[in-house]
Amino acid sequence: MGQTVEIPIDLYNKWLRAGEAMDDWRDAFEDFLIVNNPTLLSRLRKARKEQLSGKTRSWEEFKREVAAPRKRAL
Secondary structure (H helix, E strand, O other), X not given: OOOOOOOOHHHHHHHHHHHHHHHHHHHHHHHHHHHOOHHXXXXXXXXXXXXXXXXXXXXXXXXXXXXOOOOOOO
């Protein structure tokens, strides 16, 4: 039995367009979350400054920080 599946080119092109649309949606959703979450935005800005200044952390330290419970402002 062969290992190849033939599909019509128009079906393949629809699949490619769907993938591109999903990428666009994901980017827009990430932008929405960043803009509407000031805490996340400040953490991203801080992380970017640290990265640019050469201050980096180990992956294990980063995972511990992300997993740590945060106090919510009332």
